[in-house]
Amino acid sequence: xxxxxxxxxxxxxxxxxxxxxxxxxxxxxxxxxxxxxxxxxxxxxxxxxxxxxxxxxxxxxxxxxxxxxxxxxxxxxxxxxxxxxxxxxxxxxxxxxxxxxxxxxxxxxxxxxxxxxxxxxxxxxxxxxxxxxxxxxxxxxxxxxxxxxxxxxxxxxxxxxxxxxxxxxxxxxxxxxxxxxxxxxxxxxxxxxxxxxxxxxxxxxxxxxxxxxxxxxxxxxxxxxxxxxxxxxxxxxxxxxxxxxxxxxxxxxxxxxxxxxxxxxxxxxxxxxxxxxxxxxxxxxxxxxxxxxxxxxxxxxxxxxxxxxxxxxxxxxxxxxxxxxxxxxxxxxxxxxx
Amino acid sequence: xxxxxxxxxxxxxxxxxxxxxxxxxxxxxxxxxxxxxxxxxxxxxxxxxxxxxxxxxxxxxxxxxxxxxxxxxxxxxxxxxxxxxxxxxxxxxxxxxxxxxxxxxxxxxxxxxxxxxxxxxxxxxxxxxxxxxxxxxxxxxxxxxxxxxxxxxxxxxxxxxxxxxxxxxxxxxxxxxxxxxxxxxxxxxxxxxxxxxxxxxxxxxxxxxxxx
Numbered sequence: 001x002x003x004x005x006x007x008x009x010x011x012x013x014x015x016x017x018x019x020x021x022x023x024x025x026x027x028x029x030x031x032x033x034x035x036x037x038x039x040x041x042x043x044x045x046x047x048x049x050x051x052x053x054x055x056x057x058x059x060x061x062x063x064x065x066x067x068x069x070x071x072x073x074x075x076x077x078x079x080x081x082x083x084x085x086x087x088x089x090x091x092x093x094x095x096x097x098x099x100x101x102x103x104x105x106x107x108x109x110x111x112x113x114x115x116x117x118x119x120x121x122x123x124x125x126x127x128x129x130x131x132x133x134x135x136x137x138x139x140x141x142x143x144x145x146x147x148x149x150x151x152x153x154x155x156x157x158x159x160x161x162x163x164x165x166x167x168x169x170x171x172x173x174x175x176x177x178x179x180x181x182x183x184x185x186x187x188x189x190x191x192x193x194x195x196x197x198x199x200x201x202x203x204x205x206x207x208x209x210x211x212x213x214x215x216x217x218x219x220x221x222x223x224x225x226x227x228x229x230x231x232x233x234x235x236x237x238x239x240x241x242x243x244x245x246x247x248x249x250x251x252x253x254x255x256x257x258x259x260x261x262x263x264x265x266x267x268x269x270x271x272x273x274x275x276x277x278x279x280x281x282x283x284x285x286x287x288x289x290x291x292x293x294x295x296x297x298x299x300x301x302x303x304x305x306x307x308x309x310x311x312x313x314x315x316x317x318x319x320x321x322x323x324x325x326x327x328x329x330x331x332x333x334x335x336x337x338x
Numbered sequence: 339x340x341x342x343x344x345x346x347x348x349x350x351x352x353x354x355x356x357x358x359x360x361x362x363x364x365x366x367x368x369x370x371x372x373x374x375x376x377x378x379x380x381x382x383x384x385x386x387x388x389x390x391x392x393x394x395x396x397x398x399x400x401x402x403x404x405x406x407x408x409x410x411x412x413x414x415x416x417x418x419x420x421x422x423x424x425x426x427x428x429x430x431x432x433x434x435x436x437x438x439x440x441x442x443x444x445x446x447x448x449x450x451x452x453x454x455x456x457x458x459x460x461x462x463x464x465x466x467x468x469x470x471x472x473x474x475x476x477x478x479x480x481x482x483x484x485x486x487x488x489x490x491x492x493x494x495x496x497x498x499x500x501x502x503x504x505x506x507x508x509x510x511x512x513x514x515x516x517x518x519x520x521x522x523x524x525x526x527x528x529x530x531x532x533x534x535x536x537x538x539x540x541x542x543x544x545x546x547x548x549x550x
Contacts, residue, residue, distance in 0.1 A: 100393075101463065102408045237481055
């Protein structure tokens with residue numbers, strides 16, 4: 001690890017101004033990904049600004065409905081928060097499907113979306129990687145790319161975003177509150193992350209000095225007909241090959257609204273709002289789900305080792321939609337823990 | 339090398355005060371020193387193990403303010419003022435923590451390298467109170483890898499202590515209902531890092547088991 005200076009910020013304004021003064025500095029909250037990347041010399045910030053003392057560790061209902069998740073609330077405390085469990089069970093399920101209990105006790109709501117890809121080549125200094133060193137090339141394109149992206153890729157990068165929590169936030173239509181050098185602003189969660197294009201070294205649309213202060217969950221809750229399906233190489237404590245977050249609004253067997261977000265398949269949590277329209281007003285049947293899945297994956301590209309993900313994603317979508325549609329108000333407690 | 343040796347300037351050490359196993363330590367640490375290395379190299383508490391040093395194996399699990407974390411993935415300076423409990427701090431003199439005793443009874447280890455992390459993680463799991471079934475325990479212990487594959491026995495040990503706790507809770511409830519409050523006299527046996535009430539329950543469970 002390189003040498004660095006450690007600064008403890010007292011409040012958000014001080015944190016933002018401290019980071020703005022240090023062009024390569026980084027905020028640290030849980031540190032589970034940043035500290036690890038620093039050990040690997042992939043991140044080498046000369047300044048690390050500890051934001052853990054900031055007053056951003058609360059979960060509060062919003063006056064207009066909805067729920068504000070403080071940036072410094074841990075993933076574990078968020079997943080097991082009573083209001084989140086009751087009103088946004090999809091988010092609890094997704095968080096509990098990710099990482100380990102120890103990591104969820106450290107990782108924060110503000111940090112989780114900013115974790116970096118787990119692409120093997122990104123971690124391996126001996127190989128070219130456009131995300132780690134822009135302009136050097138992508139080793140995954142023709143390499144061992146079993147865990148890599150099939151949607152929204154570019155010739156420069158096929159890395160995936162590794163978060164489970166973010167897949168649920170994308171489906172729920174969360175919003176991100178940001179404090180930056182030029183004041184405060186709010187963006188849709190959909191606009192937080194970006195596709196790699198020709199600048200894969202940029203994971204998201206934040207600017208240097210930006211601090212995520214909280215994430216707002218919308219008034220619309222999706223309490224019942226939800227499912228988070230995560231498919232991976234072992235049953236627990238592994239990143240998703242494909243994951244699917246589903247939130248449905250139903251009237252009997254009829255779908256009034258469908259939200260479907262995918263993880264493990266793109267540089268950002270993937271959602272196809274246009275395709276979701278085709279489920280509106282339809283009965284919840286496997287045929288409709290299959291047609292929807294075909295539409296969502298119509299632009300998918302396999303790179304050899306990961307080509308199986310196209311069919312896997314389609315089947316996962318159908319299964320998650322089927323599970324979500326079958327949930328009923330009477331038996332929410334019969335659902336497994338994760 | 340980006341810096342030649344003569345240009346290399348180390349940042350100042352930072353004062354860090356940590357309460358470890360009930361004892362206050364005032365340290366001066368470089369910011370990159372992990373909590374794990376602080377425990378092992380600075381405080382010579384080598385019970386906490388370095389497995390992968392990347393948060394993938396759980397051997398370094400300790401309790402910080404009652405919650406289990408990977409000590410390898412946190413800088414010690416970030417934990418200024420925290421209460422930390424390691425494997426060295428869970429027994430009471432010669433009386434083992436119920437989980438330590440259960441691990442022995444169930445032969446829940448072979449090489450033992452992962453055991454301190456497994457036990458600290460299991461204490462964290464008890465504190466969380468979310469594991470109700472064997473499947474829950476398996477899922478909520480998945481952050482601790484055992485290369486010897488002692489998982490079956492580890493899970494049995496944890497389930498036994500969970501059941502002891504549940505029985506003790508019923509006993510406590512009955513005791514309270516009958517107006518007896520003997521339990522409160524055992525406060526000196528409370529487990530560091532565990533809520534006081536849970537510690538009472540664990541103690542009561544030991545007592546209950548010994549009568550059988």
